Amino acid sequence: MIQRRVKVLPAHIANKIAAGEVVQRPASVVKELLENALDAGARSVAVIIEEGGKKLIQVVDDGLGMDETDAVASFQRHATSKISSYEDLNAIMTYGFRGEALASIAAVSQVSMKTRREEDEVAVVFQIDGGTQVSLSREGRERGTTVTVKNLFYNVPARRKFLKSANTEFRHVYDAVQRAVLSFPEMSFRFISDGDTIFQLQEGTMEERMLDVFGQRQMEHLLRVEETTDYISLTGFIGKPTFGQKTKANQFLFLNRRPIGNRNINHAVFSAYEHLLTKGSYPFFLLMIDVDPHRVDVNVHPSKMEAKFEDEQSIYRFVSTVVRKSLSTGDHVPALSVTGGKGEPGSVGMKFTERQHSDAGISDLDFPTSEPGLSFRRAIPAMPGDAIARQLLVPTAGPPTQAHVAVDREETHASLIWQLHNKYILSQVKNGLLVVDQHVAHERILYERTLQRFENAIYSSQQLLFPETIQLTPGEYSLMQELLPHFELLGFGIRIFGKNTVIIDAVPPDVKVGSESTILGELLAVYQEYQQHSPLEVRDNVAKSYSCKAAIKAGDSLTEQEMRNLIDQLFATRMPYVCPHGRPIVLKIPLDELDRRFGRT
Numbered sequence: 001m002i003q004r005r006v007k008v009l010p011a012h013i014a015n016k017i018a019a020g021e022v023v024q025r026p027a028s029v030v031k032e033l034l035e036n037a038l039d040a041g042a043r044s045v046a047v048i049i050e051e052g053g054k055k056l057i058q059v060v061d062d063g064l065g066m067d068e069t070d071a072v073a074s075f076q077r078h079a080t081s082k083i084s085s086y087e088d089l090n091a092i093m094t095y096g097f098r099g100e101a102l103a104s105i106a107a108v109s110q111v112s113m114k115t116r117r118e119e120d121e122v123a124v125v126f127q128i129d130g131g132t133q134v135s136l137s138r139e140g141r142e143r144g145t146t147v148t149v150k151n152l153f154y155n156v157p158a159r160r161k162f163l164k165s166a167n168t169e170f171r172h173v174y175d176a177v178q179r180a181v182l183s184f185p186e187m188s189f190r191f192i193s194d195g196d197t198i199f200q201l202q203e204g205t206m207e208e209r210m211l212d213v214f215g216q217r218q219m220e221h222l223l224r225v226e227e228t229t230d231y232i233s234l235t236g237f238i239g240k241p242t243f244g245q246k247t248k249a250n251q252f253l254f255l256n257r258r259p260i261g262n263r264n265i266n267h268a269v270f271s272a273y274e275h276l277l278t279k280g281s282y283p284f285f286l287l288m289i290d291v292d293p294h295r296v297d298v299n300v301h302p303s304k305m306e307a308k309f310e311d312e313q314s315i316y317r318f319v320s321t322v323v324r325k326s327l328s329t330g331d332h333v334p335a336l337s338v339t340g341g342k343g344e345p346g347s348v349g350m351k352f353t354e355r356q357h358s359d360a361g362i363s364d365l366d367f368p369t370s371e372p373g374l375s376f377r378r379a380i381p382a383m384p385g386d387a388i389a390r391q392l393l394v395p396t397a398g399p400p401t402q403a404h405v406a407v408d409r410e411e412t413h414a415s416l417i418w419q420l421h422n423k424y425i426l427s428q429v430k431n432g433l434l435v436v437d438q439h440v441a442h443e444r445i446l447y448e449r450t451l452q453r454f455e456n457a458i459y460s461s462q463q464l465l466f467p468e469t470i471q472l473t474p475g476e477y478s479l480m481q482e483l484l485p486h487f488e489l490l491g492f493g494i495r496i497f498g499k500n501t502v503i504i505d506a507v508p509p510d511v512k513v514g515s516e517s518t519i520l521g522e523l524l525a526v527y528q529e530y531q532q533h534s535p536l537e538v539r540d541n542v543a544k545s546y547s548c549k550a551a552i553k554a555g556d557s558l559t560e561q562e563m564r565n566l567i568d569q570l571f572a573t574r575m576p577y578v579c580p581h582g583r584p585i586v587l588k589i590p591l592d593e594l595d596r597r598f599g600r601t
């Protein structure tokens with residue numbers, strides 16, 4: 001007999017190979033089992049793990065359950081109840097559809113499933129080891145399904161070896177559970193690791209769930225996003241620009257409730273934060289996109305973690321516009337407040353264990369630190385009678401370019417204003433005290449003005465009575481030549497005089513008398529410094545360098561009129577709350593806060 005070279009692999013080997021794509025680590029198992037529970041219409045789910053899921057993963061749901069035939073069939077590859085024709089793929093409403101998860105998981109672990117439908121008397125218990133059926137029996141159970149996965153990769157030593165420490169695997173599992181928790185606030189969740197309850201969450205609204213997961217303090221750094229058109233809706237939360245994150249861990253994107261990654265959308269969000277975040281920091285966002293499932297393809301990744309949109313460009317524009325709008329209308333003024341001791345108000349639902357706290361980086365958000373005992377919190381309580389302060393501090397709605405803050409002239413002009421240590425401007429507002437950092441405030445004003453000059457190519461300059469000759473280093477000189485057209489648009493009059501020498505005969509009107517000769521050298525130096533940190537667009541870098549160097553400094557004494565002008569101009573900018581490098585400009589100390597500190601309330 002001829003030995004055939006091409007053979008169809010037996011199911012248990014094929015499944016083991018498929019498992020390579022679907023099951024990377026305990027977290028992938030948790031993700032698949034959670035998805036099945038959600039697809040089964042569960043209202044309440046428990047996830048129990050041991051040793052980061054390496055030893056045990058158990059997902060218990062109260063969903064529809066299965067009868068014996070379905071329970072057995074569910075472990076076969078390509079066995080699914082969720083689609084029956086190829087056309088169904090065009091509009092996936094469930095998490096699963098590939099029919100691969102249970103088969104893949106069972107091929108590389110020891111699995112048992114206990115499941116019962118409402119109408120059945122008892123539950124079916126089905127055991128399967130490395131893809132081979134071991135036993136089938138019956139037991140009591142409420143409606144629903146429990147899947148228990150033991151010793152993942154026990155029969156694939158090469159994969160087992162690559163699993164990380166229990167702590168690391170725990171973190172990945174936590175991430176997977178957190179994503180489900182965040183997309184299904186109407187469900188209750190319990191998460192237990194090595195016998196400790198990591199959290200137990202009651203069903204609630206989206207706000208309540210956010211509060212459970214992130215706590216009150218973090219919530220105060222978030223802005224709401226909400227926009228719906230006939231074709232797409234975008235809802236969720238984004239971090240204020242002052243709430244830059246050191247990592248991308250707190251970026252959540254859900255498409256029709258499915259957690260996904262999509263570089264295009266991430267980029268759309270980043271683009272909205274352009275010039276608002278400090279170098280090297282990332283925005284916080286949790287965004288839910290809902291679109292007609294016909295317009296997306298979720299079948300582009302084996303574990304369904306990516307999705308493709310029919311029209312990526314219009315989604316990009318939509319996301320970036322909506323996020324921009326939220327950023328321009330939000331209240332970004334951090335207010336000083338005392339934290340009320342250990343108990344975080346609002347974090348009632350989520351019970352963190354000791355381990356949770358010590359396991360740094362799991363849910364700890366980095367937020368701006370201040371003195372111990374102080375924290376930032378929402379500035380303006382949404383109560384009537386606070387209208388003037390709100391008018392003063394909150395930009396009116398609309399796209400960023402029109403989002404000017406209505407400064408109540410009577411209010412600022414009548415109010416008292418002081419300069420503190422030639423550094424901060426203090427101003428009395430309706431229900432508190434406004435503190436403005438004079439340097440960064442001026443920096444923001446000049447930055448926007450400069451970008452506008454570049455845009456419109458309109459500039460003005462003041463002629464120097466005595467032109468200055470400036471000696472540059474060869475490096476500065478060549479950079480100078482490169483940037484000359486931009487400097488001219490700023491309002492500089494510069495003539496090349498000879499080798500490494502230039503003559504300045506005019507400067508922009510913002511340049512302070514006496515600093516004409518130094519500003520050029522300083523400008524070139526900062527330009528290079530910024531360039532090293534993160535390559536910026538030339539114009540943007542020139543604008544940032546110029547506004548940094550031409551702005552009034554800490555130490556400059558200001559007249560009352562100068563202070564008032566500065567505040568007026570600041571609140572006429574697009575983003576009066578953060579400087580071009582992402583530092584905060586304005587801080588508010590509410591009267592309430594002072595009252596509390598002096599024991600008046």
Ligand code: ADP
Pocket residue numbers: 032036037040061063064065066074075079080081082095096097098099100101102103145
């Ligand atoms: P898929 O989810 O892609 O259909 P799976 O291998 O994850 O593939 O599951 C196969 C089938 O088993 C599902 O289509 C579903 O009918 C059934 N199933 C799996 N888990 C559960 C569960 N927890 N409750 C009810 N049915 C389930």
Ligand code: MG
Pocket residue numbers: 032035036095096097099101102
């Ligand atoms: Mg599934």
